[in-house]
Amino acid sequence: MILNVVLKMILRSWWRNKVFFLVSVASLALGLACTNLLMTYFVHEHGLEGRNPDRDRMFFLRQDDPMTEGKRVAFAGAEIPPQLKQSYAEVENFLRLGKLDLLYCKVNEQKVEGDFKMLSADTTLTNFFDYRTEEGSWGQVLCQPGKVALSEACARRLFGGKQAVGKQVEAHFRFGEARTYEVAAVLREREQSLLQFDMLIAHDPDFFWGGLTLLKLTPGTDAGHLADKLNEDKVPTLMPGQTKYYLDPLDAICFTTPDDSSQQTLDFVSQTPVQTLYISLLAAVLILIIACCNYTNMSLSRLLQQLRMIHVEKLMGATLRNIRLQLFGDAFLTVVLAFGLSILLVNDCLSLFNDLLGSRLTMTFFFSSQMLPWLLLFILLMSVIPAWYISCRLSRLSFTEYRTLYSGRRKQRFVAVLVTMQFVISIGLLLATLTARNQMELTRQRASRYEGCIEIGDAFGAPLAPFKAELEKRVKGIESMTLSKASVLNAWIRQLNVQRPSGKEVRTNLLTLEGDSTLLRTLRIEQLSGESPSRLLERQASPVLVNESFVRLLVPTGMEVVGHALREFDTETKDSLAVIAGVVRDFSVNSLEESVTPLVITLLSESDLQKGFYLQLRLRPENREETLQQIEAVWNEMNPNQPFGYADMHRDFMARNGKVLSLSHILTFYAVIGLLLTGFGLFGIAWYATRQRIREISIRKVHGATRRQIIWLLNKPFCIYAVVAYVVAMPVGWWFMLHWLEQFAYRAPLSVGIFVWPLLVVWGISAVIVCLQGWILSRVNPVECIKQDN
Incomplete structure (x- = not known):
């Protein structure tokens, strides 16, 4: 009761x-x-893998990245893990994983496109992870060639709600190869799974040369001590004598920001953007x-x-x-x-x-x-x-x-502290949001050169000179087209050791592009010195262009680089006739966290381009989809046994800068919520404050106070709160964002708006809410209010 x-x-x-x-x-x-x-x-x-009883005994076998100092790659040659298990008692088991470059699938002659992730694995997979089957037999997949296991989501995409076991899936790979697999099992989804895949098959020994390796160590083994033993015993690495192995726990790869700019992107491993x-x-x-x-x-x-x-x-x-x-x-x-x-x-x-x-x-x-x-x-x-x-x-x-x-002055001081705290947080979130969006805009500016650009071909495919000639005749929606021997965003990178005048040796990467005279126009690369590429090809046998980073890092200060042989600065080049004929402005191919790599662009003659395996195309935006359909039609006509595929260069570049984009979206989301909550609070506080002061305001009106004076009277304390909050929030928020910006080699210039807009937005929201309450109150008859209060 x-x-x-x-x-x-x-x-x-x-x-x-x-x-x-x-x-x-x-x-x-x-x-x-x-x-x-x-x-x-x-x-x-x-x-x-929190429910995996062996989680703490599982380690990634990683080694130094031979291309980037300070980074590691989760890679081991195919022969290394079996040797480790045989030679070291501390290694209880191993699991090698490889990703296949799958383009699309066919089911009952119906093409099913999508981003399918197909992995190959050892039979030891079941010893590491407890996968349960929804249909079929899990044991057949890793023991018999030609069998495949599908995830539940993949089975629904390929077969709808029908039974998948026993059906055939035709997998088409990037290099034109096609294989048919029989579905042997459908795997249940695992909550908090380390691996993310759609299809799983057994390793093909003839085509598996190495990949990500997991080691399960015996109980009580010290992983760091074992890694030291591997290096002391000189177990072969990618660069013997120069790189070494590491045994890293799962969190070292899983609970870290994915490195989208790396040559090794582990998109089939769950990775959390920690920052x-x-x-x-x-x-x-x-x-x-x-x-x-x-x-x-x-x-x-x-x-x-x-x-x-x-x-x-x-x-x-x-x-x-x-x-x-x-x-x-x-x-x-x-x-x-x-x-x-x-x-x-x-x-x-x-x-x-x-x-x-x-x-x-x-x-x-x-x-x-x-x-x-x-x-x-x-x-x-x-x-x-x-x-x-x-x-x-x-x-x-x-x-x-x-x-x-x-109540009274004590409550007013308490309310002032709470409102100021809300303003501090809102201003801080707005400052962080504007800083992140400013960096995002710089990323978009750097990415603008790739808008409308696609790349076709691969290093193991057929030469594309005939295909280019056919496109020039039949497809009108192409603004510019370049035949080259290398991919732009995945170009061949090699290391170069630079001897400084001081005697110090500096190691850097060197990026190499090889294309025809239209490469600069297709990618909108600005040439700073030298004649146009077409004239250079007419006058020189082997002209090359270098970027600003090449000049800054490899050329002695004050030397005019144009006219010098490339071998003077790059002693490892195989082209003895190459002469530097111009300099181009730096442009990014990776994340803005990394400095632009020294670049050499080799301009190729018509005869050299007969073995060009790549095409870079800039499409006109007004009829992009129609142009893509026409290009695919020409491709299918000329290469009926090889599936058509292309890389969207703008999308790939933005994906490599995904961290700043993700952070910008998250901060914008929370800044809007913060402002919304601040508005809610101000509405309630203003509503209460105006009604508590209704008698005071009525007396002021009787003595001649105008509506503007009353509204200012109510707004004045909130303006003071906003200014105080701005003084507190700005240095703290800016210190945090400066620390965040330090990770970028290229940072957006600071604008006045970043410092002004947070105060204007917060003050504007409070002014609108309080003015609305004051305007409503100013319309009330003061005599009636005084009578009611009495």
């Missing part, structure tokens, strides 16, 4: 103060939703602080109204226990309701969140044994502690005592 009465009183209190209640619940729900999402994502990614994750988690905590500030402000204002009723209840005989129960229940149920709404918001936003971070979260994981205890603990702390404090602290206060402690 008592609980029913208490519940009725709580519901009546919510209804009487519905504006405060709705604002506080909405704010708290948004803050909890953001925090719950990031907490759950953090636990999900940290727990990869983005931590920044996002910090943003979510800041959003929760804004929500808690709103909740605290609204609660204090609402309690002033609520205590009037509690005072009446005391006079009517209510016990201290009943009053405490009512105050506790009010605060507790408010937080629980907000938490329930946050779960609904998470459900609605989960797909957007997965797209932003590339995650694979599902709602079922929120209620899994890994996450549910944390969520319950979080909600208990958020609900019980404030509710207990409110019930114990305020139940003994009289209405007069409460007004003395929590």
